[in-house]
Amino acid sequence: MFKRIKEDIKIVFERDPAARTTFEVITSYPGLHAIWLHRLAHFFWKRGEKTFARIISHINRFLTGIEIHPGAKIGERIFIDHGMGVVIGETAEIGNDVLIYQGVVLGGTSFKKEKRHPTIGNNVVIGAGAILLGPIKVGDGAKIGAGSVVIKDVPEGTTVVGVPARVVEKREKKIDLDHDKLPDPILKIFQLILDEQEELKKRIKELENLEGLKSKIDEYFEEKKKEIIELLEGGVK
Numbered sequence: 001m002f003k004r005i006k007e008d009i010k011i012v013f014e015r016d017p018a019a020r021t022t023f024e025v026i027t028s029y030p031g032l033h034a035i036w037l038h039r040l041a042h043f044f045w046k047r048g049e050k051t052f053a054r055i056i057s058h059i060n061r062f063l064t065g066i067e068i069h070p071g072a073k074i075g076e077r078i079f080i081d082h083g084m085g086v087v088i089g090e091t092a093e094i095g096n097d098v099l100i101y102q103g104v105v106l107g108g109t110s111f112k113k114e115k116r117h118p119t120i121g122n123n124v125v126i127g128a129g130a131i132l133l134g135p136i137k138v139g140d141g142a143k144i145g146a147g148s149v150v151i152k153d154v155p156e157g158t159t160v161v162g163v164p165a166r167v168v169e170k171r172e173k174k175i176d177l178d179h180d181k182l183p184d185p186i187l188k189i190f191q192l193i194l195d196e197q198e199e200l201k202k203r204i205k206e207l208e209n210l211e212g213l214k215s216k217i218d219e220y221f222e223e224k225k226k227e228i229i230e231l232l233e234g235g236v237k
Contacts, residue, residue, distance in 0.1 A: 004076065008032055011077045015099055030064035031080030031100075037063070041070035072106075075122070082128075091135070092117035101128040101146070109134040121156065 012025045012032060019025050025032065037060035045053035053070035061067045065084040068074070072088045075096040080086055082102040088094070091114075092106040104126050108116035118132040121139050127146030132138070139156030148165040158167045 005036075007077055008035060011079050011097075015079045016081060030066065031083040034060055034064040034066035034068060034080055034083060034086075035074065035078055038068040038070070038072070038074060041068075042072070042074075045070035072117075089117035091115045093119040095120055095122035095124070095140070097123045099125045101126065101130075103129040105131045105133075107131065107133050118150075 009022060009025050009032070012029055013019050019029075037056060041053045041056035041060065043053075044050075044056065050070070057068060057070045066080060066086045068086075068088045069090040069092070071090040073093045074088075075094055075098065077097045078094060078100070079098075080100045083100070085103040086100060087105045087107065089106055089108045091108070094106075098120055106118045106120070110116040115135045117135065119135070119137045120126070120132075121137070121142065123141045124138055124143070126132070126144045127148065129147045130144045130150065131148070132144070132150040134151060136150065136153050138144070138150070138154040139158070141157040142154045143159040144150060144154070144165065145159065145161030147163070148161050149163045150160060150165040152164070154160050154165070155167065160167050162168075
């Protein structure tokens with residue numbers, strides 16, 4: 001037990017550069033407290049003392065702002081950073097060395113008493129506000145972008161972002177914190193549309209020059225420019 005506690009403290013120092021002393025980590029990291037209290041609740045849950053386990057889970061939520069159902073299975077060296085609002089459902093399973101940020105939800109999509117929450121592999125990063133729904137599987141080394149909504153399986157070693165989440169790149173199996181470097185597929189689509197529009201404008205202009213034509217749109221904008229200039233100069237009567 002003490003070995004596991006030492007690993008929990010060590011992983012905080014590895015994942016959070018703000019951590020300074022062991023005393024500070026033990027007393028001031030609610031994500032760590034949430035994991036410790038969950039282990040206690042899960043112990044009683046497996047023994048069949050489910051009501052008592054739920055009471056411990058409720059106390060855990062009150063103290064840390066993190067809600068973990070006592071039935072959830074959580075591996076070793078899990079770090080919940082700035083964990084306020086994290087929700088982990090009853091049939092959720094989380095592997096080892098997983099990094100979870102605030103506001104993450106591992107939620108269910110069924111009212112049946114069956115596997116209805118996500119299964120998370122090892123060495124996974126789940127960004128702030130990400131929502132994972134249903135009995136999906138997230139492969140080892142995957143990375144979930146902040147604010148993403150994941151409703152399908154995530155392949156091993158990939159990065160997914162967006163609503164709904166889409167695979168945007170294959171990546172090395174390592175944990176990193178470069179959320180600002182995640183690609184934005186929606187932004188890329190808009191940029192592609194703007195680039196194509198600019199190219200069409202150039203082609204139309206070239207055709208007009210070849211035919212000796214002058215676009216009525218150009219005339220309209222020239223007229224509006226004159227009106228604006230007159231307005232700015234106070235020349236409008």
